[in-house]
Amino acid sequence: MFPETIYGVTYMVLAPEHPFVKDITSSLARSHPFGLSAQSRRLARLKDYVERSKKKTEQERIAEGKEKTGVFTGFYCINPVNNQKVPIWVADYVIATYGTGAVMGVPGSDHRDFAFARKYKLPIIRVIGKAKDDLSEVDSEEKVLEEGILVNSQQFSGMPTPNPARDKIKDFLEERGFGKRKNQYHLRDWLISRQRYWGPPIPMIYCEKCASEKKGYFEVGSEKRDAESLNSRNQDIKESKSRIPHFSHQESPMYGWFPVPEENLPVLLPDVKDWRPKGTGKSPLASLESFVNTKCPNCGGNAVRETDVSDTFLDSSWYFLRYLATDRNDIPFPSLKFQLSVLGSQLSETGSSVVGQSVTERQKTDKLESENRQQKTDNRIKWLPVNMYIGGAEHSVLHLLYVRFLTMVFHDLGLIDFDEPFPRFYAHGLLIKEGGKMSKSKGNVVVPDEYIKKYGADTLRTYLMFLGPFSQGGDFYDNSISGVYRFLGRVYKLVSGFVEKEHLQSQARSAKENVEPAGSQIAKKVHQTIKKVTNDMEALRFNTAIAAQMELLNTFYLYQKALKRTDLEQMLLMLAPFAPHITEELWQRLRFSVFSSRLSVPSQSVISQSVTEKQKTGKQKSENRQQKTDNWSIHLEPWPTYDPKLLEEEEVTVVVQINGKVRDNFKFQISNFKFQNKVEEEALKREKVKKHLDGKKIKRVVYVAGKIINFVVG
RNA sequence: GCCGGGGUGGUGGAAUGGUAGACACGCAGGUUUCAAAAACCUGUGAGCCUUAAAGCUCAUGAGAGUUCGACUCUCUCCCCCGGCACCA
Numbered sequence: 001m002f003p004e005t006i007y008g009v010t011y012m013v014l015a016p017e018h019p020f021v022k023d024i025t026s027s028l029a030r031s032h033p034f035g036l037s038a039q040s041r042r043l044a045r046l047k048d049y050v051e052r053s054k055k056k057t058e059q060e061r062i063a064e065g066k067e068k069t070g071v072f073t074g075f076y077c078i079n080p081v082n083n084q085k086v087p088i089w090v091a092d093y094v095i096a097t098y099g100t101g102a103v104m105g106v107p108g109s110d111h112r113d114f115a116f117a118r119k120y121k122l123p124i125i126r127v128i129g130k131a132k133d134d135l136s137e138v139d140s141e142e143k144v145l146e147e148g149i150l151v152n153s154q155q156f157s158g159m160p161t162p163n164p165a166r167d168k169i170k171d172f173l174e175e176r177g178f179g180k181r182k183n184q185y186h187l188r189d190w191l192i193s194r195q196r197y198w199g200p201p202i203p204m205i206y207c208e209k210c211a212s213e214k215k216g217y218f219e220v221g222s223e224k225r226d227a228e229s230l231n232s233r234n235q236d237i238k239e240s241k242s243r244i245p246h247f248s249h250q251e252s253p254m255y256g257w258f259p260v261p262e263e264n265l266p267v268l269l270p271d272v273k274d275w276r277p278k279g280t281g282k283s284p285l286a287s288l289e290s291f292v293n294t295k296c297p298n299c300g301g302n303a304v305r306e307t308d309v310s311d312t313f314l315d316s317s318w319y320f321l322r323y324l325a326t327d328r329n330d331i332p333f334p335s336l337k338f339q340l341s342v343l344g345s346q347l348s349e350t351g352s353s354v355v356g357q358s359v360t361e362r363q364k365t366d367k368l369e370s371e372n373r374q375q376k377t378d379n380r381i382k383w384l385p386v387n388m389y390i391g392g393a394e395h396s397v398l399h400l401l402y403v404r405f406l407t408m409v410f411h412d413l414g415l416i417d418f419d420e421p422f423p424r425f426y427a428h429g430l431l432i433k434e435g436g437k438m439s440k441s442k443g444n445v446v447v448p449d450e451y452i453k454k455y456g457a458d459t460l461r462t463y464l465m466f467l468g469p470f471s472q473g474g475d476f477y478d479n480s481i482s483g484v485y486r487f488l489g490r491v492y493k494l495v496s497g498f499v500e501k502e503h504l505q506s507q508a509r510s511a512k513e514n515v516e517p518a519g520s521q522i523a524k525k526v527h528q529t530i531k532k533v534t535n536d537m538e539a540l541r542f543n544t545a546i547a548a549q550m551e552l553l554n555t556f557y558l559y560q561k562a563l564k565r566t567d568l569e570q571m572l573l574m575l576a577p578f579a580p581h582i583t584e585e586l587w588q589r590l591r592f593s594v595f596s597s598r599l600s601v602p603s604q605s606v607i608s609q610s611v612t613e614k615q616k617t618g619k620q621k622s623e624n625r626q627q628k629t630d631n632w633s634i635h636l637e638p639w640p641t642y643d644p645k646l647l648e649e650e651e652v653t654v655v656v657q658i659n660g661k662v663r664d665n666f667k668f669q670i671s672n673f674k675f676q677n678k679v680e681e682e683a684l685k686r687e688k689v690k691k692h693l694d695g696k697k698i699k700r701v702v703y704v705a706g707k708i709i710n711f712v713v714g
Numbered sequence: 715g716c717c718g719g720g721g722u723g724g725u726g727g728a729a730u731g732g733u734a735g736a737c738a739c740g741c742a743g744g745u746u747u748c749a750a751a752a753a754c755c756u757g758u759g760a761g762c763c764u765u766a767a768a769g770c771u772c773a774u775g776a777g778a779g780u781u782c783g784a785c786u787c788u789c790u791c792c793c794c795c796g797g798c799a800c801c802a
């Protein structure tokens with residue numbers, strides 16, 4: 001319970017595994033070795049309860065759900081704030097490894113505690129009321145209040161909770177030395193070892209001899225390590241040692257254990273013929289003697305390796321850092337601490353990919369490259385933290401908890417300068433098949449290969465984005481995939497047709513005269529679409545981004561004769577993220593037709609233009625500079641931009657409502673839409689409007705400029 | 715139990731408080747074809763009325779509220795999906 005409720009404590013609960021419980025049982029056993037006294041019966045009950053709890057797995061305990069069980073120990077403790085005697089219970093709803101494993105029970109202000117107190121007839125005190133004089137009895141679940149005004153709490157009575165009461169009471173407890181503020185992270189003990197083959201071996205060595213001499217990494221050579229105490233990592237290890245929980249009855253579990261010396265890292269996963277688990281409870285590596293047997297880093301005698309590998313959860317908790325340095329084997333990820341060595345080694349490398357350049361050019365390039373690299377290295381760190389994590393909702397608890405944990409550890413070690421890996425988490429929807437979550441065991445999975453075979457990868461990819469809002473997922477048994485297939489087919493046909501027509505130049509020009517009005521229609525639609533698609537992409541609204549592009553294509557077909565090359569290029573650029581292959585092909589063909597139809601090498605103009613544009617938009621990546629003539633990928637082009645001037649309409653459609661019901665609409669010159677009187681005049685001329693207003697008195701007119709005029713009549 | 719996301723045509727889904735149903739699928743009719751597939755064109759929320767055109771009414775899970783106007787905002791309720799570690 002929260003500290004502000006401390007005056008409402010009527011019992012304490014210990015987890016069955018709590019060390020005090022053992023102390024209590026042995027103390028009871030000592031004082032009552034024989035006999036059938038009440039005390040010894042209690043002892044028997046307590047022992048029985050603890051034994052049964054320990055046999056249950058954590059899962060079972062949780063699965064048993066809301067029904068709380070517990071036993072009284074016969075012992076009491078004193079609540080320091082009011083010197084009240086408080087009974088101590090043992091109950092398995094308290095988790096030993098979380099926090100202290102001991103919890104105060106405040107049945108007046110906690111629903112679970114209330115249920116427990118009711119069941120075992122423990123007293124219930126109201127400490128949070130609706131108002132400062134609310135001393136009503138807490139005799140039903142609904143009367144339990146977790147927030148409100150403190151009552152029955154001595155000098156704190158009358159304070160609102162949670163704050164300021166919580167802080168005031170914390171201060172009070174600290175001043176009196178009753179307790180200390182402490183962050184309690186919601187991370188349970190996390191077992192990272194797995195008895196499997198696939199995974200990174202845990203680089204630890206166990207020496208029987210050293211163990212028998214009670215020596216381990218923490219015991220030997222610590223003087224030496226202390227001498228190097230400037231090394232902050234060893235400092236950290238020393239600190240962590242002090243954090244290993246020591247219960248009075250426990251020996252250090254670490255005798256005989258040593259980490260593999262740094263120069264022998266990494267311990268690689270050995271090749272084996274049979275990697276399947278043996279069912280022995282041990283890792284498959286355990287049966288590989290050449291792997292297992294090694295020398296003790298401490299005494300040099302025979303020793304064995306740890307054969308468990310680490311959990312994939314551990315690896316997946318920092319892979320996003322690794323992505324930024326996949327070209328490097330000497331560092332795990334770009335980091336503040338690694339940065340110096342990164343720069344040094346990179347500058348000494350030479351750019352060997354450039355051929356056929358003059359010496360000066362080459363030198364220039366080299367200089368440019370190393371500058372770029374230097375910049376690239378810096379930027380790599382700047383790229384972090386990740387802007388947005390897109391994942392399933394199921395990631396939002398476990399995976400992200402672990403990632404955040406590791407990130408905070410790296411931050412504390414000074415490796416990175418941020419402690420939250422993903423400032424923004426976006427939960428995408430779940431793709432449903434036949435009304436339920438896909439699972440291999442249910443057999444209701446979508447096999448992409450079948451769809452790729454039938455429709456192609458572009459179609460499947462685009463369809464997945466089109467079938468519903470990204471944040472909500474959708475059901476896959478919809479057949480509209482054929483609509484996307486048709487759409488891409490129509491894109492292909494249109495661009496191919498255009499390219500072919502361009503070959504017959506005369507034909508391409510002949511259509512020119514009647515094309516002007518259609519041309520402006522097209523331009524308007526193109527720019528409206530760019531605007532919409534850009535916004536939609538930013539907001540991850542892929543389904544409507546595609547719908548807008550379908551509309552654009554429909555417009556293109558409508559005014560087919562007036563189409564220009566740039567119209568098609570803009571369309572392909574927008575479509576490229578969805579259908580990367582088909583757009584790439586069509587892009588190349590559009591560019592190729594420039595060459596063949598104009599019979600010159602020029603592209604130069606085209607390309608240099610696109611380079612300037614890139615620089616203008618600032619989107620060009622320095623590493624792309626080389627891609628002059630040999631790389632025309634659409635995927636290296638900048639995203640299209642729209643011209644706001646081209647978005648403007650000459651006319652607006654004004655909707656006429658009468659009492660909020662749509663009755664008519666008419667076009668109005670955009671130059672006049674600001675003048676309500678003109679719009680009103682025009683509206684009142686309309687036959688339909690007259691009819692509906694006939695004989696009624698206009699009480700009010702609401703005009704939303706350029707959109708709606710609403711007559712309120714009596 | 716707690717947390718999160720939803721509920722709109724026959725279907726998937728669109729709609730900064732301003733013409734509900736964009737864009738697709740499906741279906742119906744047509745063009746093309748020896749025929750079919752493919753492609754293309756037209757229509758398509760429900761109901762009423764009409765020869766037709768037009769028109770009217772009802773519709774966004776249910777019910778209230780705010781507003782000139784509500785799929786959208788507020789409240790109450792129902793249902794569906796997903797997640798969950800009794801975290802004190």
